[in-house]
Amino acid sequence: MNDEHIVLTLPDTQNLDSVYLTQSQELTQEKIMTVWGRLCPIKLPFKTMEMIKDVYTLGRSESCDICVTSNELKPKWLSVMSKIHFKITREFVCNTNDAIVYLEDLSQNGTFVNKKKVGRGNKVILESNDVISLAQPIVTVYIFMSTTASESKNLPPELKNKYAVSCKLGSGACGEVKMVFNKIGCQKFAMKTVMKIGGITNGQKHPLNDPEKIMNEVKILKALKHPCVIRMEEIVDTPKAVYIVLELMEGGELFERIKSRGRLLEKHAKVIFYQVVLAVSYLHDCGITHRDLKPENILLASNSDITLAKVSDFGLSKLVDAQTMMKTFCGTPMYVAPEILSTIGRGSYTNQVDVWSLGVILYACLSGSVPFNCQDKNMSLQDQIRSGYYSFPSSKFERITSKAIDLIKRMMTVNPKKRITIKQVLLHPWLQDRELRETVDILLSKGNDENVAPKNISTGIQYEQNLMKRPRLG
Structure with missing residues (x-):
């Protein structure tokens, strides 16, 4: 096994708070005089x-x-x-x-x-x-x-009349994200702008250029209600772009959390991971496969270690071609399941692809690194993924429980038919933790009341009882 890994952590530099303090000090005089x-x-x-x-x-x-x-x-x-x-x-x-x-x-x-x-x-x-x-x-x-120019003027009228555009929050393969404020009430949201791709591919209109397809997806996505799934406020389709207004999560991306912490303590990772599994289970029950699960698409409500976590970008997978979705934030298919790589994104696959991605995400949370090595000269990244060539180096996993490692192995099983299912993930011994369930129940109860999951997708004892009726892990 190859013990070299890509490390997500950043070199130790000055404290972020001091950076912000310095920036604000530099800007103070300018702000006051303008x-x-x-x-x-x-x-x-x-x-x-x-x-x-x-x-x-x-x-x-x-x-x-x-x-x-x-x-x-x-x-x-x-x-x-x-x-x-x-x-x-x-x-x-x-x-x-x-x-x-x-x-x-x-x-x-x-x-x-x-x-x-x-x-x-x-x-x-x-x-x-x-x-x-x-x-x-x-x-x-x-x-x-x-006296300052407003970016709201570039929005379509139905959004311009409702929102004021603020700062840029991030960008990725699927578009740019900015903070916007509702003009009445000043409530904050995130707005993703996805620019459309011109022309026709393989004789077919690209999904983003098909208004009917977009609106069908909108109806499905707006109907989703789960406390661990990002709530979609509205989507506006224009000839040049699709604008998606979403609830704002002020704690940022899980990716940034891992980078800033180096790695997450197992008890903290478990709280976040359990919520993500609940969200994916709900999406699968609704017939939706995410296809692009990665730490960048898991958003946190606060900077606290124990925080509400929500899955985002689950709807874009049907509006962006599979090969584009294979690319992660850094341009590598690090979280993509082997069966997608084996068919170059063109073959058929099941919602088991999400379970593989969850395995890579949990590996990253607990170790601060990813399981595959882009710099390996003997085996390409794609070959490593297709063959399941990864390990658990003691330098990263010596303090991680055997139950957590076992769950990662079961999720990162190359054959999707032998891979653990999302329902079985919820029944895995690592997540059979009453304190965990109680903690998450409290977090979800403090969340938005509108995001109420159906009874069979709820957390806590009732959820566990529902799952107990199904076959247990072998």
């Missing part, structure tokens, strides 16, 4: 406000940045003004210069943006040319003008 917006008065004698701070308030109180008096408003309107009527905030995201601007209504009698009432305690995104009114829609006082 005029990022203007409040242009509609009614005199309101005066123009050049906006350079991150927070501005308007109201009757003398402490407000814009103190409204009888000089600005007639007594009947002044009497219904609150001491602090509204607050405008510029908030930086993703540790970059990217920022969003939102108005928060703090009034008793209402603040209106473009004649729509915001409502006390509510927030709305502000964009250039938005009109701000006080107490009644007719009492217009300011137009907000942004």
Whole structure:
């Protein structure tokens, strides 16, 4: 066996927090001195406000940045003004210069943006040319003008009217991902943009260029509801691209978590892995094979070691050709099952391909490395995968339990007919852990209530009882 492995970990460098601190210090002066917006008065004698701070308030109180008096408003309107009527905030995201601007209504009698009432305690995104009114829609006082270009203008109208585009979150074979904010409520989402491929391949229209095929997939994907599957808000199909709006997971990718930690403690890996298995089991029950499972497609809710985990990008496998899906983030088919490689992505295969990928993912979580070696001069990466040429070096696995290693072996069995099934994975001794089930139940109960799995896909004791009715592992 070859004990050389590709290591996912990065060299020790300065702490990430200190990097961000240094970046923010460098940017602070620039942020303070730059005029990022203007409040242009509609009614005199309101005066123009050049906006350079991150927070501005308007109201009757003398402490407000814009103190409204009888000089600005007639007594009947002044009497219904609150001491602090509204607050405008510029908030930086993703540790970059990217920022969003939102108005928060703090009034008793209402603040209106473009004649729509915001409502006390509510927030709305502000964009250039938005009109701000006080107490009644007719009492217009300011137009907000942004001095920074907005990327929202490049969106199709149905998205442009609902979302403001913020920072870039990442990119991969399937497209670019950016953070977006709902203009009403300021809720954060992730938006993936998948550019379409031109022309016809093998005499057939590419799936991304077939509106009917895309919409059929959308109906299926939007109907999925499971606490460990990323919720899809909406998909908009245009001639040049497909825009997919998804729930945002602030903890980032499992791939980045492994890199930053070096490797995951077994008890922490087990919590994340169990949730991923639940998600894949649910997808298989719904007739969906992911085909592109890898740490980049497993998203985490927080930076905590014990966190909610969700599977993403499960719908793109039907919209992107199999050979493209074989490519991982770094350009290698590291997580692809042997049977896909053997047919160059053109043959038939079952949902057992996902189980193989789960084996590679668990190997990476526990060791901080992947099981195959791209630099091996004697055997290509594809041949290593097709023959199941991997090992468990003691330097990486000496502290890993035999149950975990056994599960990896059963998942990474070359013959898909002899490979453990997803249901059997859930019954494996490594996951027969009451504390694990209780921990995950708590995590899922704190998740979005809308993502409720069908009863036969739930976690905990009921789930275990359902599985016990099926044949056990031999």
